[in-house]
Amino acid sequence: MTSRLLVHQQVLEIPPPSATAGLVPTPSPAPDAVASPEQSIGEFRTAASENAFSLAVLLAAAPLNRHIMQLLAAELLPAASPGDLAAVLTSGLLVTMENSAEHSDPHDQVVFDFTPDVREKLLSLGESAKTRRVVALLDHYLGPHVPAIRGITQRVKNPATAFPPGITAETLPYLRVECAVLTALSGASTPHREAAERLRTKVDEFETEQRRATAANP
Structure with a gap:
């Protein structure tokens, strides 16, 4: 198709x-000897x-x-x-x-x-302007089909008042990217920095729980 x-x-x-x-x-597969x-x-x-x-x-x-x-x-x-x-x-x-x-x-x-x-x-x-253009395109084309992307333009524009969806196994890959974008846009922006830190904490907590669940049920 x-x-x-x-x-x-x-x-x-x-x-x-x-x-x-x-x-x-x-x-290409990741090499065994990983470069920085x-x-x-x-x-x-x-x-x-x-x-x-x-x-x-x-x-x-x-x-x-x-x-x-x-x-x-x-x-x-x-x-x-x-x-x-x-x-x-x-x-x-x-x-x-x-x-x-x-x-x-x-x-x-x-x-x-x-x-x-x-x-x-x-x-x-x-450049932050180009990063924002990527975000806007994702929201426009992918947002209607992917709930984790929907509204990301507003979340990046106003991180203090617009919040990402809850973290699940399905939303996790998208929210990792959103966290990286917020971090990149933080610079001198306190709202972006704080939003990135909040989201990173939630992602880390979710991944920790995933590892525990996997270890408990090998």
Whole structure:
């Protein structure tokens, strides 16, 4: 099944993963000897095109699957080529999420994630205005289908008065990204910093409970 998203009043055709496997590779496995986030990003920045690196910075503000990645590229970096997206996917900065293969057409599922701390480092290299544009696009295109995304524009704009949904196994991947975005936008903004800290605490508590439950029921 091919997904269709309206982009600039045109239909953006996004083939399913099976059809794009030869064009857009699956992310490389994380290496056993893990480099620091700064080292990994630096190596990618040196080797990749300017558009590929700019695309990676934009994607750091989003939960990732091929649909979202191609949407953000088309909307915010139209000069980026399929090769630039492939470069991001094979950069070693990304890993495939567990259980992602269960979803045959995962336009509303998180399939890829950045390796630890890479998302935050990339966001720190980006511009807040562009990060907010990513958030607005996610809310517009994905919000109607994903409750965890719905309203994120308002939450990022007014973090002291707009609050994220409760944390569940389904919302967790999205709220991790939202926490990273709030942190990146905090700067001199006390409301963003406090909102990021609140959300990070809730995420940490939920993940701790998940680990305890897993240990109790191996």
